[in-house]
Amino acid sequence: MDHPREEIVRTLKAAKNVLVSTHIHPDGDALGSQIAMGNILRSLGKNVFLYGEEQVSHLYRFLPGSAGIESLLPALNGFDCAIALDCGDCHRLGAAMDSLLTVHPFVVVDHHVGHQEFGDLRWIAPDRASTGEMVYDLAEALGAELSYESAYCLYAAIVSDTGSFKYSSTSAETFRIAGELLRKGVKPAEVSGKLFDNFTVKRLNLMRLVLDSLQLYADDQLAIIAAPREVFLRTGTTQADAETFINYPRSLNTVKVAVFLKETEKGLVSVSLRSKGKDHDVAQIAAAFGGGGHRNAAGCKLRDTSIGEVREKLLAELLPLVTR
Template sequence: METIIHQLKLSHNVFIGSHINPDGDAVGSLTAMALSLVSLGKKITMYNQSPIPAVYSFLPWVDRIINQTDIKKEWDTAVILDCGNIERIGRFASQIHAIPTIINIDHHVTNTGFGNLQYIDTSACSTAEIVYRIIKKMGVSITKDIAASIYTGILTDTGSFRFANTNRAAFSICDKMVAKGVNPYDVAKYVYGTYSLGRMKLLNLALDSIEIVKNGKLSFMTLTRSMLEETGTQPEDIDGMINYAKRIEDVRLAVLIQESQGQENQGQENQDRSLIASDEPGLLHVSLRSDGSIDVSDLASFFGGGGHQQAAGFCSDMAVDEIKRHIIKWLEQSNPELCRC
């Protein structure tokens, strides 16, 4: 950590990015780091290729996050947050190496160790927890805005303290953030409070798509572009829907296959299709959730993705049925006991 803090304090102009299809941890870590560096007199650029989900629009500086850019010669440092590999930031990954120093801050067990400097702690409940440690070590005074970002990152990545990654630090840090002025009710109201009619219609279609296989141990949910168009929703409205497929009785592994937006058969020039951002045309984004009996980070790694033991994902240009066949085959080989009657 000391080397990273030294580099950040020496930096003048910092690029800060997080992963495509951002969740609360990706957005909260991004805004918390940005606010902290600005308080130290640094110039910053916040980047995320995907639209920021509306539920996080209450967080400070979300409207300053850009979704496209070219390399800027004035950037001396890049801070990449909550990304298991550099490709998780999307199209800009091909240019990021031109920035002199890349700092990799993450908590995923599948992190590839990219960058010049790394702070990877798989025992952390979230990347926001690690960012909190860095902010404290830099001597930055935590404002209410920074606190809201940290609190949201931890709250969402632990599933409101329900997931297996919930640790003592999650409660301790959130308690400190509340002392800085964060109102838990207000945050929960934004993140979980209300859904649009379109999202409810989309959920109905998603539930109707559920397929149960392998003696009830495996569930598939599929969402297509036409479903989004029919309900007038956006990809960010899909957030959390996989949990309905996971909570079905006896299900050990839930899979959500999401069709990307855009036209098919474009962007074929990229050779490593499995690592492209999921909003690239023609790609499918696959989310994986486990009850803990299956390590879905291994499954995601098999397809070139990554994540945690109970939550992971990957992108692919294979057809939906082909992805299903590969997942079933992987499950039969890696966990044959789950497939027996």
């Protein structure tokens, strides 16, 4: 029986008009993979439309080709294939989910452990550190020559989802692919600078307020930070500006699990969970609240609630996890 990737390769080779999408509120892996996939398909003579529900965050506009992601969905009857990258759940396709899923075949390429199966063709590889790695594999299988721009986007994708190669998902294959991308001319210091040395004064003020909310539990093994709506209004920032803040409580040497609670709109709380090692599976915790992700990085969203209520619910689940 063929590997799912091979069937996807045949499908993409046969397609002429392809819509490429990813999840809402896309991160570096999602956007880097999406842009690179579009470039790869165009290099093979395909007509490609890159769709994103919202404007690309200012944190990722440095990615070459990011301006080509369109938020106005075109008529879909002209597409003979659609592909969703880094999307573990059809609902994360956003408001256009029902429309997008009318395109057939609908291809899904993802690496999330808690993937909720959808689409016509799926390649799900939880052992891969990033979707960017998987897109690189697809490029090889398609016989496509990677451009510098595509290599840049895929390197950014991999660096983003491996935490600069420090997460446990990082493998020898991750480094092999990264090395091949560097041979295309990508400069690691440049990409890392764009990804991580990108603070504005407003964003720094936001971080100061968020870190001031730090609370520690269970002998400092569990850390929780929070960002109610008012801190974004007070600092003139957006939800995107809070990306990566979860890494700071996680960096405490005593912490096993870190949590970031964000009030994205009134009554809607976004939960980011991070853990260390193999003994603290936060994907299971996220799944209990309708979310998903990886063993060491997961998340969920809860509606009609408050940060305080979510904190109490999570504490009931997380305290036994870190103290057992």
